[in-house]
Amino acid sequence: MITKYNPHIIVVGAGIAGASLAYHLTMQKAHVTLIDRANQPAQEVTEKSFAWITAGHDTSEINFNFKQQAIADWRRLEDELRGALKINWSGxxxxxxxxxxxxxxxxxxxxxxxxxxxxxxxxxxxxxxxxxxxxxxxxxxxNEGAIDPALTTQLLIKAACEAGAILKLNTEVLFLMTSSSRVTGVVTIKGNLNADMVVLTAGTDTAVLCKPLGLNLPVKVSPAILMKFYTQQQFVNRIVSNPFMEIRAASDHLMLAAEDYIDESADNNPQAIAGRTLEAIKKHWRGATQVKLIDVVVGKRPVPQDGQLIIGQAPDIKGLYLTVVHPGITFAALAGKLAADEIITGQNNILQSTYRPDRFN
Known part of the structure; x- marks a missing residue:
């Protein structure tokens, strides 16, 4: 909790998680500086996301109920932004x-x-x-749906900036500034920035920035493939996931597909997987004969070692708050709200010890 009125909070990482946090912090009158090394928001993992808002079917997951609330929070955010998010709730x-x-x-x-x-x-x-x-x-x-991840990120940042946030792009954070056991700001390629609190929402780079402070976060890269296909007309109405494909229509002429990354071998590299996915689409769907592959990319998703979220104050280090959320699209709205509430007011009625960074100590 920050007791200072209108505190200055630096958020590192302008993907969907950072954008949500920046938005929710500005709604609570914080002065926010959102920093990213890229020249546009959502340039890292976010734009390479399939962007399915889902709780899945594994009810044994400790965060299943949390995922349900996360879906509901997207509807809350949709209402706050008066429908600007254009979430596709097709199921x-x-x-x-x-x-x-x-x-x-x-x-x-x-x-x-x-x-x-x-x-x-x-x-x-x-x-x-x-x-x-x-x-x-x-x-x-x-009740499940999908978003345009880059557009949603931009809309959240736009709303945050309209409320007073500052966006600094092309600004790589080199390391965190400290005094005693407190983080006091960041050192960037463009100079130093002081803050009352620094929040890391930088994916796998969160662990990199924490390491010089003696804080080891076991966050691994979990690569996933996103494929983009041109379609003459939309022939898929909903998100469809089965043993052969995971697809959805992003527009009349754009269809997205997602698959797990395997390796770079001739049989299993991303292009090979995209080829097999294209064959499966043509085999299983009417109207798919003219579908063409536009692009295939690999997103490097940040996943904590135990598979759970990381949300909370860094252990034994004041002035530093950490968020590593996977799946980032599903959790972005809720995680941003809960983190902002805790940072500004100290309220924590939902976040369990399971999600706290000190569990790795």
């Missing part, structure tokens, strides 16, 4: 190779008040009439 259709436990999974999700229905092939056809190979069953999560 998500998912199925697996083995659906023998589908009823059990659906019942468990419903018991947790998560809106997921197990639907049959006829219902699937109504939702996705262009699907040629229709499964017997699928999960339909009606």
């Amino acid at each position: 998500a259709l998912s199925w697996y190779s083995d659906m023998t436990e589908a009823d059990q999974i659906a019942n468990k999700l419903n018991s947790l008040d998560y809106k997921v229905r197990l639907i049959d092939s006829q219902q699937i056809k109504r939702l996705e009439p262009n699907l040629k190979i229709v499964p017997d069953q699928a999960f339909f999560a009606e």
Whole structure:
């Protein structure tokens, strides 16, 4: 908690997480400087995201309920910005190779008040009439959606700047300034900046900046592939995830697909995976004969070693707050709000010890 009125807070990293935090801090009257080394916001992991707002189906995850709240918080943020975010709440259709436990999974999700229905092939056809190979069953999560990650980041930063935040691009942070056991600002390639609090939302670079302070954050890179396809017309209505593909229409003429990164071998490099994905799309969908690959990129997602979020004050170091959130799109709205609340007011009614950075000590 910062007791000073209108404190100066530096947020390092202008991806979706940093943009959300900057927005929520300015809404609480903080003076915010948002810094990024790139020449535009969202240039690192964010723009390479499939951008699916989802809780998934693994109810054993400790943060499943947290994910549900995260989805609800996107609707809260959408209302605050009066619909400017243009979130596509079309829902998500998912199925697996083995659906023998589908009823059990659906019942468990419903018991947790998560809106997921197990639907049959006829219902699937109504939702996705262009699907040629229709499964017997699928999960339909009606409250899930997707965003344009770069546009959403820009809109949040625009709202923050209109409320007084300052955006500094092309400004790489070299290391953190300290005095005794307190972080007092940042040293950048353009000079020093002082602050009452520094918040790191810099993905895997968060761990890099913490290391000289003796703080070792076990954050690893989890690469993922994003593919962009040109389509003559939209033929997919919703987010569709199955053993063959994970796709969604971003516009009438742009379709996105996501896959796990494997390696750089001839059979499994990103271009090879994109080729197989294109073949699967043409095989499974009507209207897909003219689909063409536009681009394929690899996003380096920051994932803490234990798979949980990192949100909180750095242990034994005053003036430093840390956020490493994965999946970043799903959690961005909620994590930004909770972190801002805690930084400004000291309130923490939700964040569990599971997410705190001192768990690694």
